[in-house]
Amino acid sequence: MAFGPTDVAKTIGGGLLSFPVTHFDAAGAFLEDPYRAHCAWMLEHELAGLFAAGGTGEFFSLTPTEVVDVVAAAVAEAKGKLPVISGCGYGTAIACEIARGAERVGADGLLLLPPYLTTSNQEGLGAHIDAVCQSTGLAVIVYNRDNAIVDDETLARACERNANLVGYKDGVGDIELMARIYSRMGDRLTYIGGLPTAETFATPYLTMGVTTYSSAIFNFMPEWALDFYKAVRAGDHAKVQAELRDFVLPYIAIRNRSRGYAVSIVKAGMRVVGRDAGPVRTPLTDLTAEEERDLAALIAKATPAAVKRAA
Numbered sequence: 001m002a003f004g005p006t007d008v009a010k011t012i013g014g015g016l017l018s019f020p021v022t023h024f025d026a027a028g029a030f031l032e033d034p035y036r037a038h039c040a041w042m043l044e045h046e047l048a049g050l051f052a053a054g055g056t057g058e059f060f061s062l063t064p065t066e067v068v069d070v071v072a073a074a075v076a077e078a079k080g081k082l083p084v085i086s087g088c089g090y091g092t093a094i095a096c097e098i099a100r101g102a103e104r105v106g107a108d109g110l111l112l113l114p115p116y117l118t119t120s121n122q123e124g125l126g127a128h129i130d131a132v133c134q135s136t137g138l139a140v141i142v143y144n145r146d147n148a149i150v151d152d153e154t155l156a157r158a159c160e161r162n163a164n165l166v167g168y169k170d171g172v173g174d175i176e177l178m179a180r181i182y183s184r185m186g187d188r189l190t191y192i193g194g195l196p197t198a199e200t201f202a203t204p205y206l207t208m209g210v211t212t213y214s215s216a217i218f219n220f221m222p223e224w225a226l227d228f229y230k231a232v233r234a235g236d237h238a239k240v241q242a243e244l245r246d247f248v249l250p251y252i253a254i255r256n257r258s259r260g261y262a263v264s265i266v267k268a269g270m271r272v273v274g275r276d277a278g279p280v281r282t283p284l285t286d287l288t289a290e291e292e293r294d295l296a297a298l299i300a301k302a303t304p305a306a307v308k309r310a311a
Contacts, residue, residue, distance in 0.1 A: 007083070008167075016218065017214045018042050023038065039078070055113070057087060068098065068104070095115075095131075096132055109138050120147075141169055152185070156185060173201070197216070200252065201213075221273070223303070224302060247301075267286065272296045
């Protein structure tokens with residue numbers, strides 16, 4: 001089935017979201033077959049949406065043509081079972097080109113990442129959102145982070161102009177801004193947690209109306225990720241705090257050893273569980289051998305069965 005903008009908003013707000021990594025060979029070329037196999041494996045688990053060529057999928061290192069190729073591969077595996085959301089970004093002209101390409105290959109929505117390099121005022125950011133929304137009939141989710149932080153007034157005006165603007169993903173962590181946006185927009189939008197290692201912020205954000213988040217950890221520990229999400233939604237604070245203490249915070253400590261490790265650590269986790277997706281593309285770098293051993297020990301403690309299967 002095809003998911004219209006309203007369907008996308010409703011569906012993704014009801015469960016956990018997954019952002020598959022993008023598979024590369026040693027020379028950095030996209031490997032479609034292993035990527036499709038990984039998406040198929042993810043889809044064996046309970047998911048509300050598949051975000052192809054997103055941040056965890058190294059959108060920033062893909063050409064616009066490659067973004068569309070990756071999204072097409074995800075669409076082929078999803079088979080209409082759940083929404084497929086394409087990464088989208090760079091300058092307005094390129095973002096619109098990606099949007100049209102994603103729509104052409106069957107995507108259901110777009111995650112609009114910040115424009116490349118430049119900063120802008122609220123008027124410019126609003127015009128950028130308008131242009132992308134009006135270039136396609138797909139659902140659009142604005143990703144607020146880094147150099148593209150829209151305020152509640154800009155977002156509200158964009159929603160008035162664009163019926164297909166249905167989601168807001170927060171990568172800022174500004175509680176006051178989040179409160180203002182939710183207070184103003186309410187059920188007009190679906191809200192997604194998008195801070196790095198979103199599990200850390202899942203419980204406090206749920207109390208603010210953010211019912212879902214993007215789990216990069218799902219790539220290599222899907223059962224753990226789903227159990228954690230269900231504990232958050234059930235208000236099982238004891239379980240959430242235990243998992244934060246025993247896995248998430250030590251995981252973050254490894255990630256923070258070097259810049260750019262947010263994706264690298266996910267690909268390392270996949271190697272640990274026997275689902276190698278290849279290296280990251282430069283300018284990112286992979287974890288060192290020592291760091292990967294530390295990650296392996298952490299994963300083995302949290303999900304020993306996954307590591308045994310890989311061995």
